[in-house]
Amino acid sequence: MQLPEPVQKLIDAFSRLPGIGPKTASRLAFYLLRTTDDTAPALAEALQALKANTSLCRVCFNITLSDREICEICDDPRRDRSVICVVEEPLDVFALERTGGYSGLYHVLHGVLSPIEGIGVDDLRIQELLDRLKENVTEIILATNPSMEGDATAMYLGRRLAGSKVRVTRLARGLPVGGDLEYADQNTLKRALDGRQTLERG
Amino acid sequence: MPLRERTIRTPALVLRHREIGEADRLLVLYTEQLGKIHAIAKGVRKLKSRKAGHLEPFTHSTLQLAKGRDLMIITQAETLNAFLPLRENLAGVGHASYVIELIDRFTYENEENPRIFHLAIRTLERLQRAKDPLLVLRFYELRLLDLLGFRPELQQCGLCQAEIKAQDQYFSAERGGVLCPNCGRSTPGARPISMEALRYLRHLQRSNFQQASVARPRPEIHTEMEILMQHYLTYLLERNLNTPSFIRKIRHLDTTDHVPPAIEND
Numbered sequence: 133m134q135l136p137e138p139v140q141k142l143i144d145a146f147s148r149l150p151g152i153g154p155k156t157a158s159r160l161a162f163y164l165l166r167t168t169d170d171t172a173p174a175l176a177e178a179l180q181a182l183k184a185n186t187s188l189c190r191v192c193f194n195i196t197l198s199d200r201e202i203c204e205i206c207d208d209p210r211r212d213r214s215v216i217c218v219v220e221e222p223l224d225v226f227a228l229e230r231t232g233g234y235s236g237l238y239h240v241l242h243g244v245l246s247p248i249e250g251i252g253v254d255d256l257r258i259q260e261l262l263d264r265l266k267e268n269v270t271e272i273i274l275a276t277n278p279s280m281e282g283d284a285t286a287m288y289l290g291r292r293l294a295g296s297k298v299r300v301t302r303l304a305r306g307l308p309v310g311g312d313l314e315y316a317d318q319n320t321l322k323r324a325l326d327g328r329q330t331l332e333r334g
Numbered sequence: 335m336p337l338r339e340r341t342i343r344t345p346a347l348v349l350r351h352r353e354i355g356e357a358d359r360l361l362v363l364y365t366e367q368l369g370k371i372h373a374i375a376k377g378v379r380k381l382k383s384r385k386a387g388h389l390e391p392f393t394h395s396t397l398q399l400a401k402g403r404d405l406m407i408i409t410q411a412e413t414l415n416a417f418l419p420l421r422e423n424l425a426g427v428g429h430a431s432y433v434i435e436l437i438d439r440f441t442y443e444n445e446e447n448p449r450i451f452h453l454a455i456r457t458l459e460r461l462q463r464a465k466d467p468l469l470v471l472r473f474y475e476l477r478l479l480d481l482l483g484f485r486p487e488l489q490q491c492g493l494c495q496a497e498i499k500a501q502d503q504y505f506s507a508e509r510g511g512v513l514c515p516n517c518g519r520s521t522p523g524a525r526p527i528s529m530e531a532l533r534y535l536r537h538l539q540r541s542n543f544q545q546a547s548v549a550r551p552r553p554e555i556h557t558e559m560e561i562l563m564q565h566y567l568t569y570l571l572e573r574n575l576n577t578p579s580f581i582r583k584i585r586h587l588d589t590t591d592h593v594p595p596a597i598e599n600d
Contacts, residue, residue, distance in 0.1 A: 151355045247431035248350055248391065248438070250576030253583060280391045284427045291424065291587050308381045317387025318416045 139165065191264070193240040193257050195222045205229075205238060212236045214270040218261060218289065220244050220277060228275065236273070239264065244281040245288055253288070262292065271299045278305045341400045344368065345414065347454055348393050349438045353379065361389060361408070363397070364437050364454065369446035373399060373406040385411045392417060392430045394455055415455075419462045428581040429467050433457050433474060435577045436567070440482055450481050460543065468556050469538075473546050475563050476539045484570055487511030488536045493521070502529050505562055507569035525565065531558040 134140070139161055146157035164172045189196045189203035196203035205211060205225075215236030219225055225238050241256045261272075274289055276282035286302055293300050306324030307316060316324070346365040354360050357379040364370050378386040388395045388411035398410035420426035437454055441447070457474040464470045479485050490497055492509035494517050504518020505511070505527045512532065518524045534555060538546045551559065564578055 245580070247428055247577045247580035248435050250579075252580060280421065280427065283421060284424060287424050287427070288584075288587075311382060312384070315384035317413050319390070319413075319418060319421070320387045322418065 192216075192238045193242060193260065194225050194238055210235070214268060215273065216261070216264065216269055216271070217273040217275050219275045220282065220285075224275065236271075241276070241285070244276060244279075245285045246281045247284070256285075258289070258292070261289070265293075265296055265298060269298050271301060274300065274302045278303075341398060341409070342367065343396065343398050345451070346395055346397045347434070347437075347451065348389055348391050348395065349434050350391060351375075351389070357383075359389070360405075362438060364441065364451055365397070365399075365446070366448050366451045367446060368444060370438070370441045370443050371399075371406055372443070373397075373408050374402065375408045375411075387416075388413045390416070392420070392434050392458060394458070415459070417458050417462055420458065424584045424587070425467070425581070426461065428577060428584050429461050429471060430458055432471060432575075432577040432581065433461070435575055436475070436478060439571050439575070440478065447481065450478065453477050453481065456543075464547075466547075466550070468560065469547060469549060469551070472535070472559055472563060473538050473543060475567065476535070480539075484510070485539075486535075486566060488532065488539055491517055493517040498532070500529060503527050503532055505532075505566075507566045525562070527562060528555070528558060531555050531562065535559060535562075 135143070142161040142164070143154070143157045146152055146160050147154050149157075152160075164175070185198050186195050187198040187200075188194070189200075189206055191202050191206045194203045194205065200207070212235050216239050217228065217234060217236055218239045218241060219228070220241055220243065222240055225240060228234055228238075239257070239261045241258065241261070243251055243256050245251060245253065245256070265272075272289070272293060274286040276285045290300055290302075304327050306320065306327055307313065313321075344365045344367040346363045349362040349364055349370070351359045351361045354374075357377050359375045359378050361373050361375055362370065363373055375385055375389050377383050378389060380386075385408060389408070393413055394415040394417070395411050395413050397408055399406040400409050401407075417426075417430060420430045433454055437450065441450065453474065457470060460470045461467050476486075486505075487510055488498070490512075491514040492506060492511045493513055496514050498512055498514065501515065503515060503526075504513040504521065504524040506513050506518070506521055506524040508523055509521070512527065513521055513524050518526070530551075534549055534551050537549055560578075564575065568574055
């Protein structure tokens with residue numbers, strides 16, 4: 133027996149999402165079918181608004197509301213316009229904002245260089261970043277992930293920025309808070325050693 | 335090799351990864367004992383993961399794998415060699431990625447071949463200290479083709495079987511090797527190959543690495559060999575490779591900020 137078309141359609145739509153298999157998809161669909169509160173209408177509304185009411189900031193390419201040309205951060209006069217922090221994805225901006233310790237601007241690349249997957253320079257917002265250097269920028273902070281791809285992207289940007297006057301920095305890396313030295317890999321441990329800091333005598 | 339035990343411990347080379355679920359990664363590995371396999375590494379996108387650093391692409395690690403419902407699950411990982419010098423510059427990353435990409439494209443899942451595994455590890459080790467990394471890559475391509483059963487014929491004409499003489503020749507990917515000038519001229523798709531490039535390729539094909547590494551081809555000959563080998567590999571794979579264009583862009587970064595047009599590969 134086949135499921136009624138509206139149910140099957142929702143199951144198919146769910147299974148196209150990352151991390152959701154056919155079983156989870158049907159569980160979700162039947163849950164929504166059964167609920168009597170506003171879960172289903174609210175979800176439908178949120179889904180429609182997602183694409184309709186968002187766009188990318190013209191300057192930093194972070195996600196913003198569709199009625200804005202530039203995002204709230206780029207628009208904020210209190211932010212330091214001489215520093216740009218380069219990140220892979222919009223979610224990284226929110227992670228850094230949560231620290232409350234950064235007051236400069238951002239630039240979202242929307243991906244990382246991956247030689248094996250064939251993601252190249254032209255697939256990322258790299259030219260747009262280079263174009264922003266004209267605006268009195270003094271420092272670029274490369275905050276791509278500490279992975280092979282993130283490092284390759286940072287190295288590439290470092291090379292492209294080598295001739296300019298801006299200071300190029302990379303986020304420090306080392307041992308995570310609450311970590312365990314004996315489980316650290318060579319790469320992390322070596323960088324933690326290289327980046328060791330003088331202990332303040334209190 | 336069919337897997338009877340529930341867990342297995344094997345040296346492995348990490349080929350690629352893809353993010354799945356909340357904080358997991360699906361890895362493509364080339365293992366010494368099982369060949370190419372897919373395996374899940376749980377929680378490795380969390381900063382405190384004890385496995386993450388041991389599972390980056392082109393890391394040589396010892397892995398403890400457990401049989402999951404559909405896929406293998408990585409329960410322990412310990413780096414044997416992270417090839418740190420290769421990670422410190424873009425050319426190194428490009429060359430190592432190329433080694434990985436060829437293995438990934440040319441092998442099928444669950445067909446073990448420890449010789450391919452050891453060749454890849456040795457190649458990455460050689461790249462770390464190579465004065466001429468391109469020579470290491472050409473040697474690797476020819477050895478890999480030997481192990482895969484695609485060894486190009488470089489000694490006699492692929493059509494008339496005549497012994498190849500010391501002069502410019504032709505190469506036909508379709509015929510799997512060199513053609514003499516007579517046969518080459520009339521074979522569609524055959525491309526010219528200079529005597530010098532052919533001599534180096536023959537030298538690499540029949541020497542061990544120590545003998546091979548004394549060769550010092552001129553830059554033009556290097557380019558010719560690179561284009562020829564990539565033409566042959568692309569023909570065998572029936573699709574383009576991703577890393578060569580990355581390597582070319584990096585190479586031109588030294589001389590100019592403009593990215594050159596890609597060399598046509600067909």
